[in-house]
Amino acid sequence: MKKYIFLLSTFIFTISCSSEISTFKSEQTKAENRVAFRQKLIEKIEQSTIINEQNLSTDQLESTFWAMELLQYRSPKTDNFVEYLIQNYSNFMDSQHRAILEIVYSLYQNDFIQEIKTLIESENNPKNFAMMANYILQDKTAANKIKSLIAKKFSQQINHPIILALQQNIERIESGRIFQTPPIEDLINHKIDEDYFYIYSFQRKNRDFRGITIVKNNNGRFVRNDDGSMFFIKHFARSITNLPGYLTNGNTPQGVLSFQGFANSKNVFIGPTTNLQLALPYEFSVKDFFANSNEIPEWNLKLYLSLFPKSWQNYFPIQEAFLAGKAGRTEIIAHGSAIDPEYYKDKNYYPYTPSQGCMTALENWSSKDGSLLESDQLKLYEAVKKSGSQNGFIYVIELNDDSSDVKFEEIRNYLLEKI
Numbered sequence: 281m282k283k284y285i286f287l288l289s290t291f292i293f294t295i296s297c298s299s300e301i302s303t304f305k306s307e308q309t310k311a312e313n314r315v316a317f318r319q320k321l322i323e324k325i326e327q328s329t330i331i332n333e334q335n336l337s338t339d340q341l342e343s344t345f346w347a348m349e350l351l352q353y354r355s356p357k358t359d360n361f362v363e364y365l366i367q368n369y370s371n372f373m374d375s376q377h378r379a380i381l382e383i384v385y386s387l388y389q390n391d392f393i394q395e396i397k398t399l400i401e402s403e404n405n406p407k408n409f410a411m412m413a414n415y416i417l418q419d420k421t422a423a424n425k426i427k428s429l430i431a432k433k434f435s436q437q438i439n440h441p442i443i444l445a446l447q448q449n450i451e452r453i454e455s456g457r458i459f460q461t462p463p464i465e466d467l468i469n470h471k472i473d474e475d476y477f478y479i480y481s482f483q484r485k486n487r488d489f490r491g492i493t494i495v496k497n498n499n500g501r502f503v504r505n506d507d508g509s510m511f512f513i514k515h516f517a518r519s520i521t522n523l524p525g526y527l528t529n530g531n532t533p534q535g536v537l538s539f540q541g542f543a544n545s546k547n548v549f550i551g552p553t554t555n556l557q558l559a560l561p562y563e564f565s566v567k568d569f570f571a572n573s574n575e576i577p578e579w580n581l582k583l584y585l586s587l588f589p590k591s592w593q594n595y596f597p598i599q600e601a602f603l604a605g606k607a608g609r610t611e612i613i614a615h616g617s618a619i620d621p622e623y624y625k626d627k628n629y630y631p632y633t634p635s636q637g638c639m640t641a642l643e644n645w646s647s648k649d650g651s652l653l654e655s656d657q658l659k660l661y662e663a664v665k666k667s668g669s670q671n672g673f674i675y676v677i678e679l680n681d682d683s684s685d686v687k688f689e690e691i692r693n694y695l696l697e698k699i
Contacts, residue, residue, distance in 0.1 A: 304652040306618040308548040309645035329361035338375040345383040349520045381411040441603035445526040464694040470589040477667035479674040485681040487518035498669040513656040516632040535601025538569045539672040551618030560605030571671040616643040616657030
């Protein structure tokens with residue numbers, strides 16, 4: 281998640297967070313503040329998309345485009361600005377290319393297909409190349425061209441994590457097949473030797489739809505609500521860009537991440553509710569990732585795959601988190617949201633709000649005084665806090681490509697205990 285730089289068992293655990301809700305407030309969520317913030321942001325976007333040398337720095341492009349993504353905002357002026365950047369793409373640096381490609385992918389999905397098909401011919405940066413490739417792969421006939429360009433440009437970088445992930449994506453598109461998930465029961469039954477808790481978040485391939493997240497304590501029993509029913513929350517793992525998870529600011533990558541403790545953010549968009557700090561491979565040392573005395577000095581794929589049962593270890597999609605970390609992606613957390621959901625009122629995922637690659641839980645804030653009224657994030661925090669261990673992992677798994685939210689009924693038959 282990039283920085284917001286534009287502005288400022290045998291045990292049955294029960295979940296009850298009502299006593300803590302009243303302690304959280306977000307001034308940002310007051311009605312008058314949301315109106316003023318949106319207006320100010322639009323003014324800054326419009327000012328920043330006047331073409332001049334001062335607004336073409338990497339920081340300025342990133343902050344302007346992030347604001348446009350946040351608000352889902354386009355206007356004649358922004359359209360002209362983005363078109364100018366595409367037409368003059370070769371005059372900019374790699375970091376500026378990345379910012380330009382991100383806004384094109386996010387808000388101009390069908391506007392520059394032919395231009396990008398031309399520009400990709402001279403793009404040699406693996407990350408920028410992959411962003412271009414994913415953009416033009418909307419036209420499936422472009423797959424052969426991209427494969428040829430990979431062979432030509434990256435023959436010496438064929439094991440680059442982004443190139444590996446891109447090639448697998450092309451293979452899936454060409455074959456027309458949807459990955460068949462290995463047995464879910466095997467994954468849920470898999471226990472690592474140490475004393476860990478486990479979070480499982482089952483998502484769709486299409487991240488416009490929400491997934492289901494459950495928690496298993498260190499004694500192998502699933503956390504329950506205070507009425508004895510199984511604890512779960514809906515979880516949104518879509519980034520505002522909807523880029524693949526192996527790319528910076530893309531969707532939450534599929535695979536396994538390590539829990540690194542709790543935190544409270546001062547970021548006005550995340551909100552103050554206690555969040556879960558997560559880590560990708562390579563982002564932390566092996567020892568810190570596993571939270572044990574592991575003396576293996578360097579990351580390798582075999583070590584990462586040991587977090588999965590044997591039946592899953594040849595299933596390529598779960599390597600996305602490994603490849604994302606190896607490529608340098610960082611700062612993925614599970615948090616609530618103080619973003620105004622009205623920005624996305626025309627989206628099927630409303631009132632959930634996308635992030636910059638994190639996992640967001642639904643929260644409801646008072647428009648009068650900014651107090652927290654309801655929070656699935658706080659419920660998740662309580663579930664993890666009562667899981668019997670301070671160390672754990674979160675598995676993000678795509679079940680299939682159905683065009684609907686994941687239902688709890690879809691996963692209940694995989695669980696180890698009677699519901």
